[in-house]
Amino acid sequence: MKAYDKDLAYIHDTGHGDFAGNSAPGLLQILHSCNINSGLVVDLGCGSGIWAASLLEAGYRVLGVDISEPMLEIARQRAPSAEFRCQSFLNTQIPACDAITSIGECLGYLFDEANSYGALLTLFTQIHKSLSPGGLLIFDFLEPGIVKGSQQVQRFREGTDWAVLVELSENHATNRLTRRITSFRSKGSDNSHYHRDYEEHNVQLLNSSLLAKDLREIGFRVRRLRGYGEYRFRPGHIGLVARKI
Ligand SMILES: C[S@@+](CC[C@H](N)C(=O)[O-])C[C@H]1O[C@@H](n2cnc3c(N)ncnc32)[C@H](O)[C@@H]1O
Secondary structure, X not given: OOOOOHHHHHHHHHHHOHHHHHHHHHHHHHHHHOOOOOOEEEEEOOOOOHHHHHHHHOOOEEEEEEOOHHHHHHHHHHOOOOEEEEOOOOOOOOOOEEEEEEOOOHHHEOOOOXXXXXXXXXXXXXXXXXXXXXXXXXXXXXXXXXXXXXXXEXXXXXXXXXXEEXXXXXXXXXXXXXXXXXXXXXXXXXXXXXXXXEEEEEEEOOOHHHHHHHHHHHOEEEEEEOEEOOEEOOOOEEEEEEEEO
16 A cells, blocks of 8 residues: 655645644644754654654654655655654554654554554553653544535645645544545656656544543643644644643
């Protein structure tokens, strides 16, 4: 299964990087409000390193983990002094750290077939052990109900040298969202040749109340977010800040 191969990694970085860019000021505010002003931040599903670069600039050390090597190629260029690992966040050894972030719905992705609600609870237990006292886990995800009924929603976006067509559907029995993504990326300077590619992304939709309850049982104090700072999420997109007690 393809997971942000070269073309889609480029398109995500140039066409969807505004999510990480717009979230960064609010995320930094959350860290500062908890007196986390330096130290190591681990970013799970770091993508092309936009948030990692903001963290470095603000004086943190960064370990970024992502399953897509093409995403990490961009991240290494953007944030050369961060450490990056090409691994699933479910397998990676999380070091002792001050905060852990996972922004842009990463934890719901099913690129790693071992991902499930149970696997995430095991990950959160591991995260709780790795965080310093008062340390933060900040992440966002999609809840069920993104696509109503048995509809298939079609969307497109374009940039100067790419276009992307997405068909979205939701399985309400399994709480799984499927994005069928056809991309076109220019292969020449005059945009006369385009490479066509296709990826299918499955995402598990997570229940925020259940997650908050389970995180509290693991030993976190939990707060819900409607966005990062001034930047608001779209309907059905929720954030949680979990502080190690
Ligand atoms: C929507 S992108 C968000 C990227 C970045 N956080 C941002 O906001 O720009 C989701 C990212 O999660 C990564 N991802 C999905 N499943 C993963 C897994 N099991 N382990 C590590 N990374 C994963 C993808 O490769 C992709 O880079």
